[in-house]
Amino acid sequence: MKIGLFIPCYIDAFYPQAGIATLELLEKLGQDVEYPLDQTCCGQPMGNSGCNSDAAAAEALFVRNFARFDKIVMPSGSCTHHVRDNFDAIPQTDEVRHVRENTYELVEFLHDILKVEEFPWAEFNHTVGLHNSCGTLRSLRTASMSELGEKPFSKPMDLLTKVKGIRFATPKRPDECCGFGGTFSVTEEAVSARMGVDKVRDHYQAGAEYIVSADSSCVMHQQGCAERAGIPIRFIHIAQILNGARS
Amino acid sequence: MNARDTILQALRTNRPAPEQYPLPPVVTLGNLDASVERFVASLKLLGGDVMERQGDETLDAAIARRFPDARNVCSAVPETNGTMRAETLKTPQDAQDVDIAVVRAAFGIAETGSIFLSEAQLPLNSLAHLAQHIVILLSPGEITANMHTAYQTRPEFHTAHYGVLMSGPSATADIQGVLIRGAQGVRSLSVWFT
Amino acid sequence: MSNRPVNHARAAEKFLEDAPHLQFHDERLWDMRQKRDDQMHMLPEWQELRTEASRIKEHTLARLPEYLERFEENAKKNGIHVHWARDGAEHNRIVGEILQAHNARSLIKSKSMVTEECDMRPYLEKRGVTVTETDLGERIQQLDDQLPSHIVVPAVHKLTSDVARIFAKDYKTDPDIRDPHLLAEAQRQAARPVILHADAGMTGGNFVVAETGTFVVCTNEGNADLSATVPNLHIATIGIERLVPRMADLGVFIRLLSRSALGSPITQYTTHFRGPQKGGEMHVVFVDNGRSARLGMEDFWTSLKCIRCGACMNTCPVYRRSGGLSYGAVYSGPIGAIIDPTFNERKYSTLPYASTLNGSCTNVCPVKINIHEQLYKWRRVLVQHHEMPFVKREIMHMAGKLMGQPKLYRAAISATETALGTLPRFALYNWLNPWGKHRENPHPVKQTFHAWYKANRTDKASKTEDSR
Numbered sequence: 001m002k003i004g005l006f007i008p009c010y011i012d013a014f015y016p017q018a019g020i021a022t023l024e025l026l027e028k029l030g031q032d033v034e035y036p037l038d039q040t041c042c043g044q045p046m047g048n049s050g051c052n053s054d055a056a057a058a059e060a061l062f063v064r065n066f067a068r069f070d071k072i073v074m075p076s077g078s079c080t081h082h083v084r085d086n087f088d089a090i091p092q093t094d095e096v097r098h099v100r101e102n103t104y105e106l107v108e109f110l111h112d113i114l115k116v117e118e119f120p121w122a123e124f125n126h127t128v129g130l131h132n133s134c135g136t137l138r139s140l141r142t143a144s145m146s147e148l149g150e151k152p153f154s155k156p157m158d159l160l161t162k163v164k165g166i167r168f169a170t171p172k173r174p175d176e177c178c179g180f181g182g183t184f185s186v187t188e189e190a191v192s193a194r195m196g197v198d199k200v201r202d203h204y205q206a207g208a209e210y211i212v213s214a215d216s217s218c219v220m221h222q223q224g225c226a227e228r229a230g231i232p233i234r235f236i237h238i239a240q241i242l243n244g245a246r247s
Numbered sequence: 248m249n250a251r252d253t254i255l256q257a258l259r260t261n262r263p264a265p266e267q268y269p270l271p272p273v274v275t276l277g278n279l280d281a282s283v284e285r286f287v288a289s290l291k292l293l294g295g296d297v298m299e300r301q302g303d304e305t306l307d308a309a310i311a312r313r314f315p316d317a318r319n320v321c322s323a324v325p326e327t328n329g330t331m332r333a334e335t336l337k338t339p340q341d342a343q344d345v346d347i348a349v350v351r352a353a354f355g356i357a358e359t360g361s362i363f364l365s366e367a368q369l370p371l372n373s374l375a376h377l378a379q380h381i382v383i384l385l386s387p388g389e390i391t392a393n394m395h396t397a398y399q400t401r402p403e404f405h406t407a408h409y410g411v412l413m414s415g416p417s418a419t420a421d422i423q424g425v426l427i428r429g430a431q432g433v434r435s436l437s438v439w440f441t
Numbered sequence: 442m443s444n445r446p447v448n449h450a451r452a453a454e455k456f457l458e459d460a461p462h463l464q465f466h467d468e469r470l471w472d473m474r475q476k477r478d479d480q481m482h483m484l485p486e487w488q489e490l491r492t493e494a495s496r497i498k499e500h501t502l503a504r505l506p507e508y509l510e511r512f513e514e515n516a517k518k519n520g521i522h523v524h525w526a527r528d529g530a531e532h533n534r535i536v537g538e539i540l541q542a543h544n545a546r547s548l549i550k551s552k553s554m555v556t557e558e559c560d561m562r563p564y565l566e567k568r569g570v571t572v573t574e575t576d577l578g579e580r581i582q583q584l585d586d587q588l589p590s591h592i593v594v595p596a597v598h599k600l601t602s603d604v605a606r607i608f609a610k611d612y613k614t615d616p617d618i619r620d621p622h623l624l625a626e627a628q629r630q631a632a633r634p635v636i637l638h639a640d641a642g643m644t645g646g647n648f649v650v651a652e653t654g655t656f657v658v659c660t661n662e663g664n665a666d667l668s669a670t671v672p673n674l675h676i677a678t679i680g681i682e683r684l685v686p687r688m689a690d691l692g693v694f695i696r697l698l699s700r701s702a703l704g705s706p707i708t709q710y711t712t713h714f715r716g717p718q719k720g721g722e723m724h725v726v727f728v729d730n731g732r733s734a735r736l737g738m739e740d741f742w743t744s745l746k747c748i749r750c751g752a753c754m755n756t757c758p759v760y761r762r763s764g765g766l767s768y769g770a771v772y773s774g775p776i777g778a779i780i781d782p783t784f785n786e787r788k789y790s791t792l793p794y795a796s797t798l799n800g801s802c803t804n805v806c807p808v809k810i811n812i813h814e815q816l817y818k819w820r821r822v823l824v825q826h827h828e829m830p831f832v833k834r835e836i837m838h839m840a841g842k843l844m845g846q847p848k849l850y851r852a853a854i855s856a857t858e859t860a861l862g863t864l865p866r867f868a869l870y871n872w873l874n875p876w877g878k879h880r881e882n883p884h885p886v887k888q889t890f891h892a893w894y895k896a897n898r899t900d901k902a903s904k905t906e907d908s909r
Contacts, residue, residue, distance in 0.1 A: 012890045013854045014883040019890035023898075035894050041844040048798065050820025050829065051837040057845025086817070134799035138813075147756065147804030148488070149481045173471070177758045181797025186875045187833070188795060190454035191762050193879030195797075224880030251525040254681065254729045258506040261737030268503040271496045273689040276486040277696070293709065339671040340637055358696075359707040372718050373670035376663050377637075394707075395692035404688050405653055408519065408716035409670065414707045417663040421578035421594055422621035423601045424469045430577060430625055431632060432663025432710070 004069030005035045006042065006062075006103075008076045008217070015216040018237035022075040022106055025243040028121065029114060033073075036065040042074075043089065044082035048182045056089040067095045071113070072103045075239050077136025077215050078182075080105040085139060106239055107142055107214045111155040118162055121244040125165040128241075129208030130156060131199070131222070133215035134177050142214075146175050156214060156238055163241055171202035180221035196225030204233045214238045273399065281357050281392040283440065290360030290438060293415030294428050298382060298437040306439060310347060310382060313437065317346040317380075323370055324351050324384055326441065339373040348378035348433075352385045353403050355438075358393035361414040362438065365407035372409045381413075381433045384441050444787045446828075447770070449795040453763035456598075466598055467761040470591075474755040476704020477805065484700075493693045495809035498746035501684050502736060508651040508684045509727065515654025519716035522724040529559030532728050536561065536643075536676060537568055539724055543674050545570065545640035551658065551665035552576045553645030554592055554749060555678045555728050557771045558784075573635050575664035577628055584611050590765030590773065593702045593751040598764045632664075642668035644714075646679035646725070647748065648694055652687045655715045656725065659698060659708040666712055673721040677714070681727050682745040694748060697807040701750040735783050740818045744779050746808040753802035753812055759795055768792055775802035779815040782823070790828035793819040854889060861885035 003026060007019040026033045042062055043055035062083070066072045074080055083103040090096060110116045132154075136142045143154035160166055179185070179195025186192075200222050203211050211233060213219050219235045226233055236245065248256065278285075287297055298309050306327045310320060320329035321342065329349055336342050350369060352362035362383050364375055375381060391397045403410055417432030428434060457463055481487045501508055513523045524539075526532035532555075540548065548570055550556070562572045562583075574580040578595035582588065584607050589595030596604070604624050609616035614627045644665045646656040656677055658665040669675045685694065699708045717723035736742050754760045754774030765773035770781045770789060778796060781789035793816045800813040823829055843850055861869070862885035870877040888896070 007890045009854070010883070013857060014886060016886055016888060016890035016893055020893060023894075035890075035898070037891065037895065038847040040847055040850040043841075043844065046837050046841045046844070048817070048820070049794075049833070049837050050817075050822070050824040051834065051841065052821055052824070054837045054841030055844075057841055061845050061847070134797065134801075138800035138804070145804055146478065147801055149478070175801075177797050177799035177801065179758065179797060181799070183833075184794070184797050188450045188453065188759070189875045189878050189880075190450065190457050191759055191795075192797075194457055194762050195758050196880065220883050221880065224876070224882065227881035228879060249525070250527045250531060250729075253527055254525055254727070254733055255506045255509065257729070257733035258509075258681075258736060261733055261742075262505060263499075263503050263736075263739075263742060265500075265503040268496070268500040270500045270686060271493055273687065274489075274493055274693070276489060276493075277484060289706065293705065293707070343633075343637055361707060361711070366718060373667065376666045376670065393692075394696050395689070398692045399689050404655070404713060407713065409718055410713040410715070411666060412707070412711040412713075413663075414709050414711070416709065418661045418709050419577045419625060420661075420703075421576075421581070421596055422604050422624055423465065423599070424472070424594075424597075425601075425621040427622055427625045429629070430662040430664075431575060431629060431636075431667055 001032065001070045003031050003033045004066045004072045005033050006039060006066065006072055006074040006079065007035065008074065008079050009041050010220055011075060011216050014220060015237065018075055018216050018239055021237060021239040021243040021245065025239055026073065028243070029116060039065045042079045042082050044079055045182055047082055047086050047089065052089045059087055059090045063090070063096050063099050066099050070102065071109070072099060073106055073109045074103070075106045075214065075237060076217065077105045077133045077140050077142070078217060081135040081139040105136060105140055105142070105214065107136070107156050107159060108140060110159055116159065119242050122242055123164040123246060124241050126209045126247070127167040127169050127207055128210045128212045129169050129171055129203035129206060130160065131178065131211050131213040131218060132156065132175060133213065133218045136214055137175055159242060160212070160238065169203065169207040171206045173202055178218050178222055180218050185221055192221070193225055196221050197229050200226040200229070200231050200233060204231050208233060210234045210236050212236050212238050212241060275395040275399065277393050277395065278358065279392040279396065281390050283387045283390065285357040286355050286360055286390050289358060290415065293360050294418060295360055295415040296435060296437040298439045309439065310349070314347055314380060319345050320347045320349065321345040321374065321378065322349040323368065323374070324349055326384060333370040333374055336371040336374060339371065339377060342371060342374045342377040345374065345378040347380050347382060348374050349382045350375065350384070352383045354389040354391055354401055355385050356393065356397050356412070357390050359414050361412040363401070363403060363410060363412055365403055365410040367407065375411065375413070376432045378433055380435045383436060383438045385438050387440055444785065446788060446791045447768065449763065449767050449791050452767035452769070456764045456767055457762060462598065462600060463762065465600060466764060469597060470755045470761045473703055474805070477701055477752055477755065480700035480704050480706065490693055490697055491807055491809050494697055494807055495746060497685060497690050497693060498808050499743065501686055502682065502742065502745050505681065505684060505736065508686060509681060511651040512649055512654055512684065515651070516725060519654050520723065521654065521716060524724060524726045526726055526728045528730050532559045532678065532726055533561050533564040535726055537565060539676055540565070540570055540641055543641060545674060547571045547639045548641045548643055549573050549575050549636055549639040549668045549672070550643035551645065551660055551668045552579055553643065553678050554771060555645060555680050557588060558730055559728065575632055575636065575668055576660070576662060577625065580628060581607060587766065588771060591751055591754055592749050592772065598766065636667050636671050639672045641674040641676065642672040643676045643678065644669055646677050646683055647698065648685050648691060649679060649683045650688050650691065651684055653715060655688070655713050657691065658712045658714065659710065661709045663710045666710055669714065670718060675717070675721065676724045676726060678726050678728060680732060681729055682732050698748055698750055701752040701805065701807040731783050735780070741779065741783070741815055743810055744776070744815060746810055747776055748808060750807055752805040752807065756801045756805045758799070759797065763795070768795070775812045775816070779812060779819060782819055786823070786826065787828055790823050793823065851891065858885045858889070
C-alpha cells in the first residue's frame with residue numbers, strides 16, 4: 001500500500017512538527033509514505049466560501065499529485081471532509097473518484113485501516129483536553145456527538161488511551177465549536193475570538209495542561225486566543241503524542 | 248386567478264415528486280404506563296398539584312382548606328356547587344372575578360400530566376383561563392398513557408371545537424430565564440381524583 | 442425595505458462588548474440546549490421520533506396542495522372561515538377587513554412570527570386598531586419597539602433590569618425592581634383589562650391537521666387561550682407549510698416541540714381549535730409569502746419542515762454570542778440564515794456566512810433539516826448570483842489561482858514567514874489584520890514541513906510534471 005501524505009498549508013507553514021510527527025508515525029508503523037513536493041492546498045477555503053470555481057485549480061492539482069497513491073492520508077479532518085464530501089469543482093473522472101474515496105484523516109486511518117493496537121514508544125505524562133474539530137466530529141464521525149445521545153465512542157480517545165502516563169480532563173462543553181470556521185475567523189473575527197477564548201478557558205478550568213487535537217487549524221486559532229488572553233495552556237497535535245513526543 | 252388558486256397552483260408546480268415521499272404509518276412509541284403514579288409525577292414536574300383528600304372530606308372541604316381566602320368558587324361539576332354555578336356565566340366578563348374554577352377533565356395523559364378540557368366540560372371556555380386557580384376532577388380510569396395513545400384513541404379530538412390540554416398552571420420564563428407560575432392564566436392547577 | 446446587506450459581524454461585535462448581557466444570553470440558551478439533551482436521554486425513541494417527524498413533514502410538503510384543500514373542506518364544515526394571502530400586504534388587508542367588518546378597534550394577540558413577516562402591527566395601527574401582544578416576551582419587545590430576538594423566548598437578550606426600565610415607562614412600576622415575579626405580576630395586571638375588553642383576538646398556529654380541520658396552538662402562558670376565548674372573534678394567521686395529515690401525527694410533533702425548544706415535555710397549554718365557540722366567529726388566514734416558491738428549490742425546500750422550536754438557535758455558538766437582533770431579520774440563527782435569503786437575497790446574503798458550519802444545528806433539529814449543509818449550498822448560490830462582496834470575491838479568486846501554482850504558493854508562504862518573523866508588532870497588528878484584533882498571530886517557523894522533507898527525505902522527493 002503506497003500512501004501519499006498531504007500536509008495542509010497551515011501545518012506546512014506554522015506547525016511543521018505535526019506534519020513531521022505524522023510522517024514519522026506512519027513510517028514507524030511500517031508504512032510506505034511519500035510527500036509529493038508539488039502539493040499546495042486542498043481548496044477548502046475557496047470551497048467553504050462558496051467560491052467553488054476558484055477551488056478548481058487547487059483541486060485539480062491535488063488530484064494530479066495524489067492519483068497514483070493507494071491511500072491519501074492527512075493530519076486534518078476539515079481537509080479530509082472537503083476532499084471526500086465537497087470536492088466537485090472539477091469534473092468527476094475515475095481518477096478523481098479514486099482520490100476522493102481513498103482520502104483519510106490520520107486518526108481514522110490509524111483506527112479503522114491500520115487498526116493500531118499499541119504505541120510502545122509513546123509516553124505523555126500530562127493532563128490533556130481533547131479537542132475534536134467539528135469537521136472530524138460531525139462530518140467524519142470520529143467520535144459520538146453530544147446532540148444525538150448516541151452510544152459514546154471516540155476514535156482519538158481509543159488511540160490516546162494507549163499512551164502511557166496520559167491523563168484526561170473534560171471541559172464543560174466538550175463539542176461546542178471553537179470558532180475557527182476558516183474564513184469565519186477573519187470575517188466574523190469578534191465572535192470567532194470569543195468562541196476561541198471560551199473554549200480555551202473551558203479546557204484550562206477543567207485542569208488541562210495541553211489541548212490535543214487532530215486539527216491544527218483549530219489549534220492555530222485557539223493558541224492565538226490563549227496567548228492574547230494570557231491563558232497558559234499548551235497545544236499539541238495528536239500525531240505528536242502518538243509519535244512519542246514527551247511535551 | 249384569486250389568491251387561493253394562485254397559491255395552490257404554485258404548490259402543484261413546485262412540489263417535489265410525491266411518490267418519493269410516502270406517508271409513514273402511524274406509530275405508537277415510548278413508555279405506555281398509564282398509571283396514576285406516572286400521571287402524578289408528570290403533573291408535579293410541570294407545576295401542577297394533587298389536591299389531597301384528608302380522611303373522607305368532601306370536595307367543598309378540601310377546596311376551603313386549600314384556598315381559605317377564596318370568595319368566588321365557580322363550579323361546573325355536580326360534586327360541588329361552589330359559590331356560583333358555571334352555567335350562569337353568560338359572558339367571559341362574568342368570569343373575571345372567579346377565584347377558583349372547578350371543572351371535570353375529560354381525560355388525562357400520564358406522560359405529561361396533562362388534562363383535557365373542552366366546551367363539553369366548560370360552559371364557558373374562558374372560565375378555565377380567567378379564574379385565578381383551577382381545580383380539576385379526574386377519574387383515574389380516564390388516564391391514557393402518552394401523546395400517541397391520546398391522539399389515537401380519544402374521541403374528543405374529533406368532536407370538540409375548543410379542546411385544551413392543560414399541563415400544570417400558566418407559566419413563563421421570559422424574564423431572565425426565571426420560571427414564574429401564573430403568568431396570564433391560572434396561578435395553580437390542582438387535580439382531585441374521583 | 443432597505444436592501445443593504447445586514448452587517449451581522451459588526452452587530453455581533455457590539456453585542457459582545459456588553460459582558461453581563463452576553464454572559465446571560467450565552468448561558469441561558471446553552472442551558473436550554475442542555476435541558477433538551479436531558480429530555481432526549483430520557484426517551485430511547487428520540488431518534489425514531491425525529492425520523493418520523495421528518496418523513497411526515499416531507500410527505501406533507503410533497504402533497505401540500507391536497508392537504509390544504511382537505512383542511513379547508515373540513516374547517517369550513519365546522520364553521521371556520523378560511524382565507525388565503527399571497528404575501529404580507531394581502532394578509533394585512535384581509536385581517537384589516539375582518540376587523541373592520543366587526544368594528545373591532547382593539548386586538549389582542551399571542552405569538553405569531555408570520556405576523557412579524559407581514560409587518561402587521563403598523564398596518565393595523567395606522568387604521569385605528571390597537572394591537573396588544575399578550576405573550577410576555579413579545580409584549581416586552583413591543584414596548585421596546587424591537588423585533589423578537591428568538592422565536593420561543595423573544596426577550597432572551599434582555600436582563601431583568603431592562604424589563605424593569607421598560608415597564609417603568611409603560612406600566613409605571615418601580616424601575617429598580619429586580620424580582621421577575623413582580624414584573625410578571627405587573628404584566629398580568631396590566632394585560633387583564635385589555636384582554637377583557639378586546640374586540641378581537643389573534644393567534645398563530647403551530648400545527649394544522651388536515652384530517653379534522655383542526656389547528657393547534659402551543660403556549661406556556663395560556664395567552665393564546667385568553668386571546669381566542671375572551672373576545673368572540675378569533676383570527677389565526679398561519680403559514681401554509683404547517684400542515685400535518687392526521688390527528689395521530691400530533692403525537693410525534695407535540696412530543697418533540699417543547700422538548701426541543703425548552704427541554705420540557707410539553708407546553709403548559711396545547712390548544713386544539715376545530716371550530717368557533719358558541720356565539721363566536723373563527724377565521725384562518727393562510728399565508729404564502731414565498732413558501733410556495735421555496736418548495737421548488739431543490740436544495741432548500743426541506744427548510745419548510747421547520748416547526749419553529751428554536752433548538753438550532755439554542756445550540757448555535759454564533760447565535761448565542763451575537764444575539765438574534767444581529768441578524769436583522771424576523772428569523773435569526775441557523776434557520777433564519779437559510780430561509781431569510783429567500784425573502785431578500787441581497788439583504789440577507791451575509792447570514793449564511795455568520796456560521797462556522799459546525800453542524801450542531803442539524804443534529805438538534807427535531808425534523809432533521811440539514812441546516813449546515815444548506816448554509817454551505819447557499820454560499821455557492823450567493824457567489825453565483827454575485828452577492829458576495831467584491832473584495833472577498835477577489836481575494837478568493839487570487840487565492841484560488843495561487844493554490845494552483847506550487848512555485849508561487851511556496852514563495853507566498855516564505856514571504857509570510859519572513860513577515861511574521863521580522864515585522865514589528867505595530868505593523869503586524871493593525872486594522873489591516875482582522876485576525877490580530879483579538880488573537881495573537883501564528884508563530885513563524887524556521888523550517889516549513891516542505892523544507893524539512895526536502896532536507897531529510899530527499900530520496901523520497903517526488904515531482905509531478907511541471908504544473909502551471
